[in-house]
Amino acid sequence: MFSTAAYAQDAAVAAQPGLLEGFLPIILIVFIFYFLVIRPQSKRMKQHREMIANVRRGDTVVTAGGIIGKVAKVKEDNEVEVDIAEGTRIRVVASTISEVRAKGEPAKTDS
Incomplete structure (x- = not known):
């Protein structure tokens, strides 16, 4: 009876992810967001400024x-x-x- 409760607690502790594993999906999302949204938009803004300067x-x-x-x-x-x-x-x-x-x-x- 006492041994099954000890095994259950041990399994719960082993299933918790580490700090890096918890933040890895967030870091990956920010990385993808930068390359798919922020970088292309900044390139378009730079091209528009150059076009306006050359009118x-x-x-x-x-x-x-x-x-x-x-x-x-x-x-x-x-x-x-x-x-x-x-x-x-x-x-x-x-x-x-x-x-x-x-x-x-x-x-x-x-x-």
């Missing part, structure tokens, strides 16, 4: 709102003037440019 006059761009136009002027304070129709020019925040469709050459000025 020049004459480029055809698409804004986040779906407006397609040609860049008329790039301002220093993160604004871009975009021609969307003849005689219609709008100012947009440079970070709202979602795509550069065609790279254009800047117009030559006569000086």
Whole structure:
């Protein structure tokens, strides 16, 4: 009678996982989450920043709102003037440019 209770307690102690074995699944989940979500998102953000930095006059761009136009002027304070129709020019925040469709050459000025 006493010996069976002792065996039952011994089996319960042996079945408890160690500290590393308890945290291993959490560490594995964080590792997978980093490579599947965080790293690709940071690469996309870096590419978008580079695209915005390389926008020049004459480029055809698409804004986040779906407006397609040609860049008329790039301002220093993160604004871009975009021609969307003849005689219609709008100012947009440079970070709202979602795509550069065609790279254009800047117009030559006569000086």
